[in-house]
Amino acid sequence: MSEIKTISKCLGQAADGSIWFWCAGCDTPHNLNVGSGSGPRWGxxxxxxxxxFTPSVLVQHDQWEPAAITPDIAEKIRIGEIVQIKATKVCHSFITEGRIQYLSDCTHHLGGQTVDLPNWEESWARW
Structure with a gap:
């Protein structure tokens, strides 16, 4: 991943001009392409x-559950003691005046809530 410089308490910016923010619901960064250029763009x-940012931000991805994050879980998956399923995760929000309004179709714990954008540097440093 390219280097991302901090441009404010809550945002980072990559060399390609994309704007990055930390998503408290997903506990990962999300990025938006702004300005002119090809591909989807946000105001x-x-x-x-x-x-x-406008319009809304919709992030979707597939994730295996449970995640094989420890050797014992990975082994249980390998021998068939635990069965993994592929789940589609959804994060859908509006970012308005420095706050994230998570919509009710989110699959994470913040669906339906509005929170301040997290501190970019602190969040990025621990990721």
Missing amino acids: YNGNAEVPT
């Missing part, structure tokens, strides 16, 4: 301290 108010 951005240009205020890195209190950002607003």
